Amino acid sequence: MTFFALGVNHHTASVELRERVAFNAERLGDLLLQQAQQSDLNDLVVVSTCNRTEIYANAENHDVLLHWLANTNGIDIHHLMNHVYRYENIQAVSHLMRVASGLDSLMLGEPQILGQVKTALSLAKEKGTVSTALGRIFDYAFYAAKRVRSETAVGSHAVSMGYSVAQLALQVFSHPEKLVVMVVAAGEMNSLVAKHMADLGVAKILICNRGAERAQQLASEISAHVDVEIIPFNALADHLHRADVISSCTGSLHQVIEFKPIKKALKQRRYQQMLLVDLAVPRDIDPEVDSLDGVYLYGVDDLQSVIEDNLAQRRQAAVEAEIMVNQLATQLVSQQKIKRAGGVVAAYRDSGHHLQQQELALALAQLEQGENPAEVMQNFAHRLTNKLLHPTSLLLREAAKEDEPEYFDWLKENLQEILVNGRAAKKNKH
Structure with missing residues (x-):
């Protein structure tokens, strides 16, 4: 599944089109309740205000979001395609953070949008279309919005x-x-x-x-x-x-x-x-x-005159806020990748532990049979090392065959760094 953001706003669509894709709370609630039973799109939050209608979802592809937005509002999909924007993964996370922080608002830094996004999330949770993973992304976006508000001057100057x-x-x-x-x-x-x-x-x-x-x-x-x-x-x-x-x-x-x-x-x-x-x-x-x-x-x-001066100060502060949002979005996506890798790492370690027990049992049996202890231990170390290194060697050979040498170079450099750090750690220990 990929995290997507798709929608229209005051930058990309006229008032007339925004009116056509807007949802009131009652209608949106009914649609989300129906969508909760669907298999292709059931993990989503819809933010609908006078200036934007956006879908945030975990889905197989963004086409399903586009078709849903067009079909639920009776709009020709080819017409809608000319006005929607689409983001995925880190770009989608960054966009959600910018929206919640007021950085993407018609009036830069306006605070009402954060409450509107929170209301949208609450409605989606009530109708059963928010997974733990999607909820975590929104929670982090709210954290980002709070950081922007408290650590930058984006919302501190009057602009209305x-x-x-x-x-x-x-x-x-x-x-x-x-x-x-x-x-x-x-x-x-x-x-x-x-x-x-x-x-x-x-x-x-x-x-x-x-x-x-x-x-x-x-x-x-x-x-x-x-x-x-x-x-x-x-x-x-x-x-x-x-x-x-x-x-x-x-x-x-x-x-x-x-x-x-x-x-x-x-x-x-x-x-x-x-x-x-x-x-x-x-x-x-x-x-x-x-x-x-x-x-x-x-x-x-x-x-x-006061408003223009304050808006200029907000724009200046927005530069700092944009950097913060990008850093936080990268941080969240990195955390998600590490969490997803956790299962693979655990399985890899379990496999290594299983090989260790196999070879240890064989070595102990040989010792009980009276074989030379030095030869038994040498064979044990040799077999275990070969079996543990086999997946890495195979991965390197396959990477070398690929058309993109950058992948092989990345593997080689990181493995070398791991080996160097390992030797240094061993040396410091002694």
């Missing part, structure tokens, strides 16, 4: 607007647990801001949105982690003084947070500092508020 706002708040305020945060508009951008702020453990999040339904939806998504209050959009100015941090992203053609209301809010707050983040284009917040003492105003361009 939402996360950047949260990190900015930590720079301005020393006690996040006391903060009241207001998000003006509950779209995708501010939803991420709210979720990152909730993760910081802020005291409260105020949601101000034109539509109540979307505000309620966001509130339900974060209310388990933080106290949430929904305020009417037409009452925005009345609640500005309550917020330490305001993130606005309405998409309005006009400014929704003006200079005078912020000046009034500052006075109501007794001039305690405020952090205002304007994620909208056109801008939501009057840029003149930046002139007020105690107000920190950041716009999209400010944050984008």
Whole structure:
């Protein structure tokens, strides 16, 4: 069996194709349950996210993976072949490690993918499609991801607007647990801001949105982690003084947070500092508020500059992470080879021990018959040595016949090294 990785991702396939090969958890669970009963492909894990669908499997060949992916999604296999990538053994292990570490993500170093890979493994285990060997590969990939996270700076710099706002708040305020945060508009951008702020453990999040339904939806998504209050959009100015941090992203053609209301809010707050983040284009917040003492105003361009700098640092750190992943992948594959060789080594040693007992029994019988002890021992040593060396001699002769001289040279050099080391060890012992 060979370990394969096969799939499509944001590098190789359009959104349309990625949508066609994507699996939801329920459908994938049913398919894995069926696959557990098959003989050609029953040791696999499928990772399916918005940016990738990948199969990791121990199988006879990668064709069976390709046919399975095409057939389960009703896609012409010849079309799919133009977009899939295939890796095997050490390259497949390395790819899995890169994916789990966030090195292959659309957003370099993003942490969510590790949880998604772990979820995929759990589902496959639940449905019975994970052998001990495959599970060990994934465990080692998670170990690699942890090493990348803890020993490199790949994931330590903010590279999304939402996360950047949260990190900015930590720079301005020393006690996040006391903060009241207001998000003006509950779209995708501010939803991420709210979720990152909730993760910081802020005291409260105020949601101000034109539509109540979307505000309620966001509130339900974060209310388990933080106290949430929904305020009417037409009452925005009345609640500005309550917020330490305001993130606005309405998409309005006009400014929704003006200079005078912020000046009034500052006075109501007794001039305690405020952090205002304007994620909208056109801008939501009057840029003149930046002139007020105690107000920190950041716009999209400010944050984008920070993100670009941080992304550059991530790319630099990724070089170190790639080296680490390659080393760990090589280490795992070497361990697997040694483990597989263990059975062969044990059988070889058993064979040698059996020959030893045969020759020893013959020598003892000759001694009992009164034969010359010196001749008996000399014959014993001669026969045993010949029988033990016969497999190695045969292997060398067969290697010399092959068309690839490198194999014979490798055997010869390693045998010579073993003999030299053996003589040196014997000499040191005496």
